[in-house]
Amino acid sequence: MRPDVIVVGGGLMGCSVAYRLAKNDVRVLVLEKSVPGAEASSAAAGILGPSVESFRDAFARQLGRRSRELHAELADELDDLFGVDVGFRRCGVIKLVFDEADQVEVEAQATALEVNGVRCEEWTREDLLQEEPSCNPEVIGALHVAEDAQVEPKKLLSAVALGAEREGAVFRTGSTVRHIVVDGDRARGVQVDGELLEADRVVVAAGSWTTLIPGIRLDADTIYPVRGQMLATQTRPPIFRRIMFGAGGYVVTRPDGRVLCGSTEERVGFARGITFGGMAEVIGRARRIAPALANATVQDHWSSFRPGTPDGLPLVGETHVDRLLLASGHYRNGILLAPLTAELIAEAVTDKPSSREAEALSPRRFEETD
Ligand SMILES: Cc1cc2nc3c(=O)[nH]c(=O)nc-3n(C[C@H](O)[C@H](O)[C@H](O)COP(=O)(O)OP(=O)(O)OC[C@H]3O[C@@H](n4cnc5c(N)ncnc54)[C@H](O)[C@@H]3O)c2cc1C
Numbered sequence: 001m002r003p004d005v006i007v008v009g010g011g012l013m014g015c016s017v018a019y020r021l022a023k024n025d026v027r028v029l030v031l032e033k034s035v036p037g038a039e040a041s042s043a044a045a046g047i048l049g050p051s052v053e054s055f056r057d058a059f060a061r062q063l064g065r066r067s068r069e070l071h072a073e074l075a076d077e078l079d080d081l082f083g084v085d086v087g088f089r090r091c092g093v094i095k096l097v098f099d100e101a102d103q104v105e106v107e108a109q110a111t112a113l114e115v116n117g118v119r120c121e122e123w124t125r126e127d128l129l130q131e132e133p134s135c136n137p138e139v140i141g142a143l144h145v146a147e148d149a150q151v152e153p154k155k156l157l158s159a160v161a162l163g164a165e166r167e168g169a170v171f172r173t174g175s176t177v178r179h180i181v182v183d184g185d186r187a188r189g190v191q192v193d194g195e196l197l198e199a200d201r202v203v204v205a206a207g208s209w210t211t212l213i214p215g216i217r218l219d220a221d222t223i224y225p226v227r228g229q230m231l232a233t234q235t236r237p238p239i240f241r242r243i244m245f246g247a248g249g250y251v252v253t254r255p256d257g258r259v260l261c262g263s264t265e266e267r268v269g270f271a272r273g274i275t276f277g278g279m280a281e282v283i284g285r286a287r288r289i290a291p292a293l294a295n296a297t298v299q300d301h302w303s304s305f306r307p308g309t310p311d312g313l314p315l316v317g318e319t320h321v322d323r324l325l326l327a328s329g330h331y332r333n334g335i336l337l338a339p340l341t342a343e344l345i346a347e348a349v350t351d352k353p354s355s356r357e358a359e360a361l362s363p364r365r366f367e368e369t370d
Pocket of ligand 1: 176
């Protein structure tokens with residue numbers, strides 16, 4: 001059956017869009033060149049932390065906070081419908097202060113958060129060590145934001161993909177979209193494996209690869225890959241209760257004691273791999289946060305590509321080509337922003353009037369290429 005919407009890419013963005021649209025009785029076909037979750041969405045730490053990640057930009061923080069609350073609802077919905085726990089936990093985040101420069105940054109952050117009504121507390125070294133005893137005793141203070149959360153990206157991705165399929169979306173794996181087929185100024189469908197697949201609309205959610213697909217009239221560098229290397233270990237009892245940011249890195253602890261340490265930010269094109277330098281960086285930062293991790297065994301390591309954009313905001317909505325939409329470019333916050341993105345795409349597909357968010361994230365803010 002001819003789909004209403006073709007979604008290109010089966011990462012968390014593509015699966016979330018497919019689930020949201022399928023729930024609205026839109027016929028969706030998802031085309032994924034590998035398998036759902038093959039790339040960045042499975043590599044992520046799952047931090048839902050707009051208070052730390054976007055504290056300099058009030059608009060980005062507002063988007064993040066809204067999406068974080070959509071995550072809370074989505075987690076309940078997926079649990080009710082499918083009995084899947086996606087690991088949403090409002091564990092809170094802590095930003096550590098090691099020196100004067102950190103102190104200045106944390107104070108600016110606290111002011112920015114308070115202006116927007118986000119509750120945060122500045123902790124003394126003693127407060128911190130009482131709450132999180134495994135933290136480096138060299139800290140001189142910390143900022144605590146209780147409302148931020150975490151989720152387990154792989155569990156979330158499979159639950160959302162399952163939800164999409166249950167609602168009637170069709171997934172085709174191993175299907176690489178070679179180009180977007182455009183008639184005049186209007187998208188007609190996509191070319192995949194020598195076959196033309198037509199739909200009323202095409203939504204490209206191909207992460208770091210989005211602007212490489214011919215037919216999207218945007219410069220290739222409008223979305224570019226930023227490699228992130230991570231590693232994981234196991235601690236017993238779990239080393240921290242909250243997500244710890246500090247020394248340029250972070251440590252995320254799951255309730256079962258699994259610990260994820262991240263991450264590098266490297267402009268190396270699509271070069272895959274784990275490097276000695278990258279691991280040294282990640283390990284050094286994690287040890288600065290928690291010296292006890294020096295004795296932990298490395299259980300896993302991986303890397304993937306965050307889709308970066310020139311202005312740090314994602315590209316969501318219709319492009320210069322009529323009926324060709326993007327849901328991509330979420331950089332460090334794609335897990336966080338997935339539910340909000342799906343909502344904005346659903347609004348665009350049903351021709352709802354544009355909201356302020358939709359205007360600000362429109363791909364049309366970047367110039368059209370031939
Ligand atoms: C190390 C690391 C840690 C991160 N931690 C966090 C975090 O804690 N919190 C957070 O919010 N975000 C985090 N992120 C960012 C987040 O992972 C990304 O922003 C998000 O996963 C992007 O999702 P996506 O679906 O757009 O892209 P992807 O997950 O990369 O999916 C894109 C999909 O498109 C497919 N595809 C590409 N080209 C084609 C084609 N031509 N035809 C068909 N299919 C195609 C790919 O195979 C892939 O499956 C992290 C990222 C990294 C790398």
